[in-house]
Amino acid sequence: MNEASVIAMIARHFPPRPQLYPLGIGDDTAILKAQLGLDLLTCDCMCEGVHFDFRWMGWGDVAYRCLSANISDIAAMGGEPGPFVLSLALPGHSPSVQDLEALFGGLRACVDEHHCQDLYLLGGDTVRSSGGLMLSITLLGRAPSGGAVRRSTARLGDKLVVFRPLGGAALGLELLRRGLHGRAPLFEREHRRPMAETSLGVALGQSGLLSAMMDLSDGLVQDLERLSAASGLRLRLEVDAIPRHPLLTSLCQELGLDERDFVLAGGEDYTLVATVPVEGLEALGVLLRREGREAYVIGEAFALGEGVDVGAFERRGFEHFDSA
Amino acid sequence: MNEASVIAMIARHFPPRPQLYPLGIGDDTAILKAQLGLDLLTCDCMCEGVHFDFRWMGWGDVAYRCLSANISDIAAMGGEPGPFVLSLALPGHSPSVQDLEALFGGLRACVDEHHCQDLYLLGGDTVRSSGGLMLSITLLGRAPSGGAVRRSTARLGDKLVVFRPLGGAALGLELLRRGLHGRAPLFEREHRRPMAETSLGVALGQSGLLSAMMDLSDGLVQDLERLSAASGLRLRLEVDAIPRHPLLTSLCQELGLDERDFVLAGGEDYTLVATVPVEGLEALGVLLRREGREAYVIGEAFALGEGVDVGAFERRGFEHFDSA
Numbered sequence: 001m002n003e004a005s006v007i008a009m010i011a012r013h014f015p016p017r018p019q020l021y022p023l024g025i026g027d028d029t030a031i032l033k034a035q036l037g038l039d040l041l042t043c044d045c046m047c048e049g050v051h052f053d054f055r056w057m058g059w060g061d062v063a064y065r066c067l068s069a070n071i072s073d074i075a076a077m078g079g080e081p082g083p084f085v086l087s088l089a090l091p092g093h094s095p096s097v098q099d100l101e102a103l104f105g106g107l108r109a110c111v112d113e114h115h116c117q118d119l120y121l122l123g124g125d126t127v128r129s130s131g132g133l134m135l136s137i138t139l140l141g142r143a144p145s146g147g148a149v150r151r152s153t154a155r156l157g158d159k160l161v162v163f164r165p166l167g168g169a170a171l172g173l174e175l176l177r178r179g180l181h182g183r184a185p186l187f188e189r190e191h192r193r194p195m196a197e198t199s200l201g202v203a204l205g206q207s208g209l210l211s212a213m214m215d216l217s218d219g220l221v222q223d224l225e226r227l228s229a230a231s232g233l234r235l236r237l238e239v240d241a242i243p244r245h246p247l248l249t250s251l252c253q254e255l256g257l258d259e260r261d262f263v264l265a266g267g268e269d270y271t272l273v274a275t276v277p278v279e280g281l282e283a284l285g286v287l288l289r290r291e292g293r294e295a296y297v298i299g300e301a302f303a304l305g306e307g308v309d310v311g312a313f314e315r316r317g318f319e320h321f322d323s324a
Numbered sequence: 325m326n327e328a329s330v331i332a333m334i335a336r337h338f339p340p341r342p343q344l345y346p347l348g349i350g351d352d353t354a355i356l357k358a359q360l361g362l363d364l365l366t367c368d369c370m371c372e373g374v375h376f377d378f379r380w381m382g383w384g385d386v387a388y389r390c391l392s393a394n395i396s397d398i399a400a401m402g403g404e405p406g407p408f409v410l411s412l413a414l415p416g417h418s419p420s421v422q423d424l425e426a427l428f429g430g431l432r433a434c435v436d437e438h439h440c441q442d443l444y445l446l447g448g449d450t451v452r453s454s455g456g457l458m459l460s461i462t463l464l465g466r467a468p469s470g471g472a473v474r475r476s477t478a479r480l481g482d483k484l485v486v487f488r489p490l491g492g493a494a495l496g497l498e499l500l501r502r503g504l505h506g507r508a509p510l511f512e513r514e515h516r517r518p519m520a521e522t523s524l525g526v527a528l529g530q531s532g533l534l535s536a537m538m539d540l541s542d543g544l545v546q547d548l549e550r551l552s553a554a555s556g557l558r559l560r561l562e563v564d565a566i567p568r569h570p571l572l573t574s575l576c577q578e579l580g581l582d583e584r585d586f587v588l589a590g591g592e593d594y595t596l597v598a599t600v601p602v603e604g605l606e607a608l609g610v611l612l613r614r615e616g617r618e619a620y621v622i623g624e625a626f627a628l629g630e631g632v633d634v635g636a637f638e639r640r641g642f643e644h645f646d647s648a
Contacts, residue, residue: 023472023474026476026554027401027474027475027476027538027554028366028396028397028398028400028401028475028538028539029364029365029366029397029398029400029401029403029465029472030364030365030366031363031364031365031401031467031472032362032363032364032365033363034361034362034363034466037358038356038358039355039356039357039358040353040354040355040356041353041354041355041356041407041409041446041447041464042352042353042354042409042447043409043410043411043447043448043449043460043462044411044449045411045412045413045449045451045460046451047413047451047452047453047454047455047458048454049454050413050451050452050453050454051451072352073352073353074352074353076352076353077351077352077353077355079353083365085365085366085367085462086367087367087368087369087411087460087462088369089369089371089374089458122365123365123366123367124367125367125368125369125460127369127370127371127374127375128371128374129371129374129455129458130371130372130373130374130455130456131371131453131454131455131456132454132455134371134413134453134458136367136369136411136449136460136462138367138409138411138462140365141353142358143355143358148347148353148355150347150351151351151352152350152351214351214352215352230350230351
């Protein structure tokens, strides 16, 4: 396949939408309607052998997860996702038409599952990689009218809140690595095709009840260290209060694994963690029940300073870029 | 160096500019002022061993060229460049502090040389690559008030116009490969740090004199084949009319090279090619002389259909992504 046939395939999966975007794929740049009011901008990059392994992920899964990671970043600001572009570096040898069909089909599936009108592929760059497959997606988004929810604005005394059980994606990967396919399809799916929290993020962003928010991508403790550093506050986690799926607990017991490894440092949860002033917790509970969701208080910002207190747990988060 | 220290280095080269961009590096996403009216979106990706070779390019050159390629795409729509994000996949072994300083210094130099207020790094993603260095930049831009200049809108009878001598970047690379460093610093610079045509692109876009435009990145003939396909017009090139630097001619003669290889298929010129209705040529000449530039008519759109007539020349353009 040459570049032109890859572009033609992309245009089949993402045909023009001129009423929303005057120009998509096929020129030097895409053209947006300036009045769309897109004011959030993020990008995420995933490399074969570092961020994914084709033994456990298909081409469609890889694309789906890369887009989810971006959508999750927009959700973490309380925003709605908009158009995106894709840089695709393809290994010289392997990509068949089927591989690429799967890749763009995975992207399209992720787009369709979010039901966000503006979420759409508008262009990109397809090149040859000297190594494995590499994807980089850049996504625009729209902040809530009250402003984006940052991670630097937590306040002393605020509670730490998460919204669903953690650690499933990491356990899913561990099960796949151990050849235990099919033991927990839920967790395999969380690893392969994590669903970013768009509607939750938008509801939280519009509520005005949060002081700060971020998404969980590298593991709870490591991500909270960033929130701590940005806010200048020390955080204390109540490890037993962190929600986990009963199946995660039972599988970890069966396999002799420490479930705290998955819950605290698993990574790739692609859900949200927020700080909430105590006086807003009740209203938050009401809001979430209306959305069919729950709030789990897992700790608090207890002092000025920096760091995450977690007891005796030895941190093993995912560091994207190791020391040279 | 870990991820946090890379991000800290980026923030030194691109400190916050809150009056223009409420939030840059350091959160889940960057925040733009929605009313900035940015309506162009492009991305370009470059991989070590495919798009650049560290034997001929430094880390700063690589970053400079990748940003130039993006700015060139915006210029090709007649637009001004705005904020950008960078995905950086770093080889596991090699990047020293000096390498990364050079990389961000090269980006910063490119930004500074364009004197465009909105052109600025706002964020990105830094990961570890399983292969060589990979950069992907996504750039926003602002179209001219009359609308972006597309490549699909050329009309029958229009003249093909370029604005500076072609082939220098490709000859620069050839000289470096032959160990002839210093023989033609001008061409080495065109290879390492090509200057995208921002002010020219904006002037052309505002003039309303063009029917279509695109930038030259993969070689004149290959790029014009895309314009031809998009416009549904056959193009004829007058090879002898294509401007080339006298030093390019003399070096090619001395080294036994065919200068047409460089002029027609060299690639990475990062200048512009436009189609201009005959009745607009005179006004275009006046406009360009005011900018201190020139217009070179190098052919025309002579028939309905598709293809580029170039005489006996055998095409050898740069195809980013070879057949699998």
